[in-house]
Amino acid sequence: PAVTDTPAEDAALATPHTEVGAPIVRITALRKSFGAHEVLKGIDLDVMRGEVVAVIGKSGSGKSTLLRCINGLEVFQEGSLTVDGKPLLHDSAQAMRELRQRVGMIFQSFNLFPHLTVGGNVMLAPRLVKKRKPVENEARARALLARVGLAEKFDAMPDQLSGGQQQRVAIARALAMDPAVMLCDEITSALDPELVGEVLRVVESLADEGMTLLMVTHEMGFARKVADRVIFMHQGRVHESGPPDAIFGAPQTAELKQFLSSLH
Numbered sequence: 001p002a003v004t005d006t007p008a009e010d011a012a013l014a015t016p017h018t019e020v021g022a023p024i025v026r027i028t029a030l031r032k033s034f035g036a037h038e039v040l041k042g043i044d045l046d047v048m049r050g051e052v053v054a055v056i057g058k059s060g061s062g063k064s065t066l067l068r069c070i071n072g073l074e075v076f077q078e079g080s081l082t083v084d085g086k087p088l089l090h091d092s093a094q095a096m097r098e099l100r101q102r103v104g105m106i107f108q109s110f111n112l113f114p115h116l117t118v119g120g121n122v123m124l125a126p127r128l129v130k131k132r133k134p135v136e137n138e139a140r141a142r143a144l145l146a147r148v149g150l151a152e153k154f155d156a157m158p159d160q161l162s163g164g165q166q167q168r169v170a171i172a173r174a175l176a177m178d179p180a181v182m183l184c185d186e187i188t189s190a191l192d193p194e195l196v197g198e199v200l201r202v203v204e205s206l207a208d209e210g211m212t213l214l215m216v217t218h219e220m221g222f223a224r225k226v227a228d229r230v231i232f233m234h235q236g237r238v239h240e241s242g243p244p245d246a247i248f249g250a251p252q253t254a255e256l257k258q259f260l261s262s263l264h
């Protein structure tokens, strides 16, 4: 469904940058170390257009580092990574800027700009980076805030919102850049339990609308319901992966069995 008020933008959103069936994220033999500590030990992972991939695993298994490599926040030593068909080249500032425009990321902490209104938060990057015109930018921002259920908060300041509302603004802000893929790193972990559902419902609606999602989550019920595929990471490797019913219902490896039984 359309998320903008302008036909040109809708067309731009609907135009695939890669052919249908091509991976939006393609990761091959990726290795990443911090000093002598190898944290990612050869990751192969493709995320297809419209696919929802959940990443699970113990703390320290490398989940956040993997996401941070995909949006260029971390430099990796070996392997290759392409986003929307474009290779990630750390030595090209221009390539990195383009990459960041194509990859949306939402963190556990919402990181809204505290001195800007909600609308200002959503409009900032499109104005600065995409040079989106003010009238169109505001229309997009209002449409996106409506999409996350916050139409009436356009002029509010972030500290007037609950954590769940702030996280939904962060989602709208990421969507405003028209990302090819959205990376979510434990985006409900900092929320009070009663606020988790409203954020997960927004993520589920994005999944339903065909957004490509790669999400690290502790919400196993949510992963089981929404993900097309689940990746279990263990000690810097994809240790097991498959459809949610297989991963949760018939885990194959001792490590995954142990991880799942540690959850309850």
Ligand code: ADP
Pocket: 034, 039, 057, 058, 059, 060, 061, 062, 063, 064, 065, 066
């Ligand atoms: P997860 O998200 O699965 O909990 P992380 O990707 O955050 O795991 O961390 C994986 C490993 O990398 C951990 O051992 C962590 O201590 C280490 N690590 C993460 N970030 C850094 C960093 N900036 N410097 C050094 N070590 C790091």
Ligand code: MG
Pocket: 063, 064, 065
């Ligand atoms: Mg993490």
